[in-house]
Amino acid sequence: xxxxxxxxxxxxxxxxxxxxxxxxxxxxxxxxxxxxxxxxxxxxxxxxxxxxxxxxxxxxxxxxxxxxxxxxxxxxxxxxxxxxxxxxxxxxxxxxxxxxxxxxxxxxxxxxxxxxxxxxxxxxxxxxxxxxxxxxxxxxxxxxxxxxxxxxxxxxxxxxxxxxxxxxxxxxxxxxxxxxxxxxxxxxxxxxxxxxxxxxxxxxxxxxxxxxxxxxxxxxxxxxx
Amino acid sequence: xxxxxxxxxxxxxxxxxxxxxxxxxxxxxxxxxxxxxxxxxxxxxxxxxxxxxxxxxxxxxxxxxxxxxxxxxxxxxxxxxxxxxxxxxxxxxxxxxxxxxxxxxxxxxxxxxxxxxxxxxxxxxxxxxxxxxxxxxxxxxxxxxxxxxxxxxxxxxxxxxxxxxxxxxxxxxxxxxxxxxxxxxxxxxxxxxxxxxxxxxxxxxxxxxxxxxxxxxxxxxxxxxxxxxxxxxxxxxxxxxxxxx
Amino acid sequence: xxxxxxxxxxxxxxxxxxxxxxxxxxxxxxxxxxxxxxxxxxxxxxxxxxxxxxxxxxxxxxxxxxxxxxxxxxxxxxxxxxxxxxxxxxxxxxxxxxxxxxxxxxxxxxxxxxxxxxxxxxxxxxxxxxxxxxxxxxxxxxxxxxxxxxxxxxxxxxxxxxxxxxxxxxxxxxxxxxxxxxxxxxxxxxxxxxxxxxxxxxxxxxxxx
Numbered sequence: 001x002x003x004x005x006x007x008x009x010x011x012x013x014x015x016x017x018x019x020x021x022x023x024x025x026x027x028x029x030x031x032x033x034x035x036x037x038x039x040x041x042x043x044x045x046x047x048x049x050x051x052x053x054x055x056x057x058x059x060x061x062x063x064x065x066x067x068x069x070x071x072x073x074x075x076x077x078x079x080x081x082x083x084x085x086x087x088x089x090x091x092x093x094x095x096x097x098x099x100x101x102x103x104x105x106x107x108x109x110x111x112x113x114x115x116x117x118x119x120x121x122x123x124x125x126x127x128x129x130x131x132x133x134x135x136x137x138x139x140x141x142x143x144x145x146x147x148x149x150x151x152x153x154x155x156x157x158x159x160x161x162x163x164x165x166x167x168x169x170x171x172x173x174x175x176x177x178x179x180x181x182x183x184x185x186x187x188x189x190x191x192x193x194x195x196x197x198x199x200x201x202x203x204x205x206x207x208x209x210x211x212x213x214x215x216x217x218x219x220x221x222x223x224x225x
Numbered sequence: 226x227x228x229x230x231x232x233x234x235x236x237x238x239x240x241x242x243x244x245x246x247x248x249x250x251x252x253x254x255x256x257x258x259x260x261x262x263x264x265x266x267x268x269x270x271x272x273x274x275x276x277x278x279x280x281x282x283x284x285x286x287x288x289x290x291x292x293x294x295x296x297x298x299x300x301x302x303x304x305x306x307x308x309x310x311x312x313x314x315x316x317x318x319x320x321x322x323x324x325x326x327x328x329x330x331x332x333x334x335x336x337x338x339x340x341x342x343x344x345x346x347x348x349x350x351x352x353x354x355x356x357x358x359x360x361x362x363x364x365x366x367x368x369x370x371x372x373x374x375x376x377x378x379x380x381x382x383x384x385x386x387x388x389x390x391x392x393x394x395x396x397x398x399x400x401x402x403x404x405x406x407x408x409x410x411x412x413x414x415x416x417x418x419x420x421x422x423x424x425x426x427x428x429x430x431x432x433x434x435x436x437x438x439x440x441x442x443x444x445x446x447x448x449x450x451x452x453x454x455x456x457x458x459x460x461x462x463x464x465x466x467x468x469x470x
Numbered sequence: 471x472x473x474x475x476x477x478x479x480x481x482x483x484x485x486x487x488x489x490x491x492x493x494x495x496x497x498x499x500x501x502x503x504x505x506x507x508x509x510x511x512x513x514x515x516x517x518x519x520x521x522x523x524x525x526x527x528x529x530x531x532x533x534x535x536x537x538x539x540x541x542x543x544x545x546x547x548x549x550x551x552x553x554x555x556x557x558x559x560x561x562x563x564x565x566x567x568x569x570x571x572x573x574x575x576x577x578x579x580x581x582x583x584x585x586x587x588x589x590x591x592x593x594x595x596x597x598x599x600x601x602x603x604x605x606x607x608x609x610x611x612x613x614x615x616x617x618x619x620x621x622x623x624x625x626x627x628x629x630x631x632x633x634x635x636x637x638x639x640x641x642x643x644x645x646x647x648x649x650x651x652x653x654x655x656x657x658x659x660x661x662x663x664x665x666x667x668x669x670x671x672x673x674x675x676x677x678x679x
Contacts, residue, residue, distance in 0.1 A: 091548030
């Protein structure tokens, strides 16, 4: 019998290999993130002080929408080609397998967004000193976001053209992440102590790790019925 | 343990009959209490020393806000029961809760905005409680949207049940995060919904309104539940008997 | 080793508002093949999905070796290899990679074992080609290799020979025979009967409701 860690490795390994064979698709959320955040200076003004004021909001709304774009495809292909069914019948905990899938999703969408955020932030006239804090806050926030997204993706599985519904389900639930995340980024930019919002983000991530895979597994099982 | 009572309770004809018999026991006291509460609140209670008569909208706003949350909780509990014990009647109850809760949320938002106009000079000032109420409305709409997007009724029941449970875990977090957000961004000119120094002649009608609205919610729920059961069981023999009665 | 036994009793299954299975019962034990036939829409797929526990029956029960299958679903699933209508393969992975990831979740497996199984199902020649370049019949052969590799006593196959040529049809028959001989149970929904010996074969005909 192969152990649970080995199972998780296989699930993550499969997703990473598939993503690597479709590298172009990996870039789509990043490009989306880039273009959305480019729109703000064009719509507002290029004046650095104003951009710096709105930077946390722009960064977070952009990251939220970009990862929403990726979430739609989290389970869709696996549902269509029968992989989810095989996961559900593998004799392994579906909750655990879906958690592994969520981890690979974060590695492929949340982490790249976090790593790309300094580029976007620089464009919004944020000083380089704030970058480590920004990367940390986006990385931590997207963990919870990926988990939340796994639940919504599971819920909207069997629905044709579920994209808009997915947003309607996910965004209200993501309000706390937006608030804490944008605040953490704002404090990083101001050079202030960002521990309070970071703790909140971490708490959301922990709560998500405990509950979201369970809910996602329940939703996926229902969709297979 | 003997669970037959549980399943008998959950059987559609039994629940339908029970709902029909119970409705007047909630509807009439609700009407009476709301009438008393409104009279007490609008006529008997003295005006607030700061807000004058404007505060009186609290007699509708506060109970609506309370019920918007309670309906969501009830919905989640019913959904969880339906999910765990595969009880159809519980899913029917959850489905009935959603539109009622959504309307109470709309009422809370509407009255809150009316209250805001004299206080802040604008209908909408991103007051934390109203903002949380707005997010709650989106949660309700998401639930209703998900339910209507799934054609298979059993899958709709079970999928939306998972959403209701996830939502009910999230609601307190949303409330807390919005309060926290507000405490950071509080502009000096914006006054929070004051907790008026409340006196007994003001408080008593409010308590009566709370009880009256809760009873009203139960009565509405029972009525909707009956409709929901009939719709779901429309092929069953007992429904034909009830309808031709 | 005791003989495996699968029984279904008075199963009623609804799909939406459609009452698909009305009191279906069946039984099969180790060494037997249960052939499920019926017109399109008679509920063959629903029955198979109920047997593996994906679909919950409204009433009735299914027992594996005397235990309700939902009692310890994970232990039961470890004993089942399920092949649905579609071959559950990733188009961007090769046949070898597909099976490495899919079967690896169930049990420890190495490349030689996978290659051997692919050879048995006549998929050895395209083991290293991405699945997207394979025909539907070739994919089916890869999927059948997956069923063999799962090493589960109970096989539940939905149209196993679909897309396969005459040679493939005979292959499915041989696989079923071999699995029976080793004490396994095969349940398959088919349109055309599989070429297997009649002794040890049971038939379950579903009539459209």
